[in-house]
Amino acid sequence: MQIEILYQDDDMLMVNKPAGILVIPDRFNSDLPSLNRLLESKLGQRIWVVHRLDRDTSGVMCFAKNEEAHRHLSQLFEAHDVGKFYAGIVMGRVIPEEGRIEAPIAEHPTQKGKMTTARKGKASVTDYKVVEQWALHSLVQFQIHTGRTHQIRVHMQSIGHPIVCDELYGDGKPFLLSSIKKKFKLSEKEETERPLMSRLGLHAYRLMLHKADGTLVDVEAPLPKDMAACVNQLNKWSKS
DSSP states (O other), X not given: OOOEEEEEOSSEEEEEEOTTOBXXXXXXXXXXXXXXXXXHHHHTSOOEEOOOOOTTOEEEEEEEXXXXXXXXXXXXXXXXXXXXXXXXXXXXXXXXSEEEEEOOEEEOSSSTTOEEEOXXXXXXXXXXXXEEEOSSEEEEEEEESSOOTTHHHHHHHHTTOOBTTOTTTSOOOOBOGGGTSTTOOXXXXXXXXXXXXOSOOEEEEEEEEEOTTSOEEEEEOOOOHHHHHHHHHHHHHTTO
């Protein structure tokens, strides 16, 4: 698997994480390739994990290349002193088109691995802004000011607009052209429709932080092909 390096210096690197890969091995998938192992193999040195993205979320991730940088970067993330920006395709038309969600998040009381909004949860803040809207979907930009597990996914579900293809907080259905194109027909070569996207429609497109010497590092990653294909088709067929 090719991992795109977006920025690199002696202390850190930022990469464009592909969807579907774990950041570090977990106890259930210890034999699967993980981003940290792939990068260590590629660079021929140890790297330190600073933060996480969900397995099916793509986008910008930061890693440290030495212990001193790891301490500094970890402190930035713990203090929420990092600019974290995402783009997501959500279900429905979001109204109002811009706002802030301040709903505490806690572990779900009965479903392991799932989070939920709860009065006694940890403070969680997400700003959102609609970029484009169609009949049944919206493309939304997010800035998260806290780093709770599944934060954007939980917050968007809480206002009735889950991320598309989200198996945990939405219906988990793949994004199909037939769902937005009237009079859709399979080609003669196809027996079943191939989804435009079948993974979580969420992408970390920008990450901003200051190094220990005060240098600003501001890195962006464009929408991946699957999300861009969905947006293109939504624009193409929304007026038909």
